[in-house]
Amino acid sequence: MSAPDDTPDLASGAAGRPTLRTLSERTGLHVSTVSRALRRDPASDPTAALVHTAASELGYRRDPVAASLRTRRSGAIGMVAHALTDVVQAIVHEAIDQVAVQQGYDVLVASTRDDPAAQRQRVELLLSRRVDGLIIADAHEDGDYVDWVATLGIPYVLVMRRAGDHPAIVCDDREGGRQVGRHLVAQGHREIALLAGPGYSATSNDRAVGFREALAEAGVDLPADLVEPGGLHPTSGREGMDRLLARRPDLTAVFCASDFSAFGATTALRAAGLVPGRDVATVGFNDVTAAAALDLSSVRSAHAELGELAARTLIAAIDGVPAESASFPATLVVRGSSATPLGGGAVLSAGGGAPRAACDGPDPAVGPPRHGSASGTAAAAAADPSGAAR
Amino acid sequence: MSAPDDTPDLASGAAGRPTLRTLSERTGLHVSTVSRALRRDPASDPTAALVHTAASELGYRRDPVAASLRTRRSGAIGMVAHALTDVVQAIVHEAIDQVAVQQGYDVLVASTRDDPAAQRQRVELLLSRRVDGLIIADAHEDGDYVDWVATLGIPYVLVMRRAGDHPAIVCDDREGGRQVGRHLVAQGHREIALLAGPGYSATSNDRAVGFREALAEAGVDLPADLVEPGGLHPTSGREGMDRLLARRPDLTAVFCASDFSAFGATTALRAAGLVPGRDVATVGFNDVTAAAALDLSSVRSAHAELGELAARTLIAAIDGVPAESASFPATLVVRGSSATPLGGGAVLSAGGGAPRAACDGPDPAVGPPRHGSASGTAAAAAADPSGAAR
DNA sequence: GGTGCGACGGCAATCGTTTGCACGATGCTC
DNA sequence: GAGCATCGTGCAAACGATTGCCGTCGCACC
Secondary structure (H helix, E strand, O other), X not given: OOOOOOOOOOHHHOOOOOOHHHHHHHHOOOHHHHHHHHOOOHHHOHHHHHHHHHHHHHXXXXXXXXXXXXXXXXXXXXXXXXXXXXXXXXXXXXXXXXXXXXXXXXXXXXXXXXXXXXXHHHHHHHHHOOOOOEEEOOOOOOOOHHHHHHOOOOOEEEEXXXXXXXXXXEEOHHHHHHHHHHHHHXXXXXXXXXXXXXXXXXXXXXXXXXXXXXXXXXOOOOOHHHEXXXXXXXXXXHHHHHHHHHHOOOOOEEEEOOHHHHHHHHHXXXXXXXXXXXXXXXXXXXXXXXXXXXXXXXXEOOHHHHHHHHHHHHHHHHOOOOOOOEEEOOEEEOOHHHOOOOOOOHHHHOOOOOXXXXXXXXXXXXXXXXXXXXXXXOOOOOOOOOOOOO | OOOOOOOOOOHHHOOOOOOHHHHHHHHOOOHHHHHHHHHOOHHHOHHHHHHHHHHHHHOOOOOHHHHHHHHOOOOEEEEEEOOOOOHHHHHHHHXXXXXXXXXXXXXXXXXXXXXXXXXXXXXXXXXXXXXXXXXXXXXXOOOOHHHHHHOOOOOEEEEOOOOOOOOEEEEOHHHHHHHHHHHHHHOOOOOEEEEEOOOOOHHHHHHHHHHHHHHHHOOOOOOHHHEEEOOOOHHHHHHHHHHHHHHOOOOOXXXXXXXXXXXXXXXXXXXXXXXXXXXXXXXXXXXXXXXXXXXXXXXXXXXXXXXXXXXXHHHHHHXXXXXXXXXXXXXXEOOHHHOOOOOOOHHHOOOOOOOOOOOOOOOOOOOOOEEOOOOOOOOOOOOOOOOOOO
């Protein structure tokens, strides 16, 4: 039996996944024609239709590796996180991933533990995988990490942590810190401690700045001995809180720049025989899911939306649209850990019994981002999409 | 000026990263010779030394994309997680990543939300990136997901969740569940509820099995109306607990098959005016960092070591060593949420006074894994490295 | 001094896709 | 109806590394 041109019994017939060549043999068209037809709408053209049909019959999927070699683009974007075990970074990553996959990109993620050497190394690794753009979630305000990234010649956008004037999608950390400060002052606290985050992180710094602003507005002093580094982990939070308690047993409230350090602080308070929310008002930041269980007041922002917008911004940048910064609102969620006003005897728990959450249920409306300066002030409520970050 | 063969002013001189050809021009050797010399020890050979010197002078880094096209290997391994926002999966991922990078591999991660369609899709995406092996962290006991993965023809290993007889690195969930059961019974509880995990997950099932075993051993009944699905998230945990409380307000203890559902359960209890640890003993599973802050009893295992071993196992499998299953110990950590015996009183616990953590401080020795059947019984203490999976 | 062996280096094909160029046919405009 | 633009197709050269196959050379051994 001679081979009808219908049954491909050529060399390529047998093994492996179908390639352009398989399709070319099947359709009788040149491989380059097939390649082009595949990028057209199947309905646009008889050839396109033919090729698409053959492709789906044979289960063809283009090989991104080979394509990437030729085009020098990979269809992948890189994300650099400080640690995915930080659930906020994981949420951001997941949102990025979802948008990216939907738009035909893969996400390659690397974590650096905020170590500058690892940052360089992992970015270079991503580069050698030819990522088409970078999302940096572990930016440092000091050092030249981000400046270096900017020289790489590929699109990039920061998320969560801003740095200098680089395009960044962040939440309004400063405003969040301000709300915490106002809240604690309003509850009657005067000896308020700050368990700060690492100095290289804009989130930490901005939260602290806003917090200090609120205290200053109210005329409340924040002496140096009420400030301790609390890191990003429960362990460092616990140690910082221990030091604070040792030095200033009279403190009545503490603002932890992250929920994780707040977890550590909570443990420290309990170990000292103190009850968070009754003896020491405690507020965290980020409102991770565990915070609700812990009845911990915290500042909420829309992390998933942050990631989503970062992904869209980057993909647009890859397509030539210059990246613009944006800032999402941050809203304090008051729960039992700070709901009781200072000295509140009867106040201690107005409700049915326990010192319960004050305004937990109704989700604080997490609106759309305000475009504009990343370190934007909370003012300017007018939806003014002007003023890109310089 | 004629070109001395020292200064490469050839076409390739100007732009872009150096390639093998650049090195070839620089050294006067053929590109294939350069390629081979690069894989030799620089000290082994004058040629190798020459090439390595040139390479580091020019900052050459081989292009994994091009290499991958030719070799059909990528130097990357794929990990499929159900969600990296589950901090346990994130910990496992981070451990895998660390080992992999150290061994010269990259890790490509995809998350599937336990959706079977997404599982297929993401695995195929990883495949088209030519990953050299797969680590599956979202295995289902039902369905044919893992069986399908096994037919793909690339090395794979499961982690966290086992399935059938496939090679899996897990912790001893059954033994963990058993310890929880024994503990709650020993505390005097008889109306004990189970907030189970999803039925497709071996972790959930094994934990439940061990738990039931312990109750049965003690002659304690676990009627169907004390069992509710609690999912993997605080929301589902909260809902499940609400249903349990509505149906059986007399329950005195609850075992949540994951810490996250325990968080939700805690919220539900509080909302019902009950205090976890005083009114209803609560135990979770996994001992995530927030559990300590919440004073939640939980079952601890060495997730990072799990991930590490999974990575090593997979990389060995890529090198031809057949993958073997392993099981790590799981140890109950008793904290305030379950430290008070039922009916309180003098029984309250031999120790000092407050119903504080019973065995929290001293890290329960998290030993090396016992190799052997993934569903291994806790017996066979003898360090017996025999018995591959089945 | 001849033969054989091993090591090393060069040649060229290859992985699968994209893309600039050329060519022919078609359709449109004037 | 002629000229010109447009479109679709084929051709072949990339992208950068790896690798089977040889030729050549050096060395050792007989």
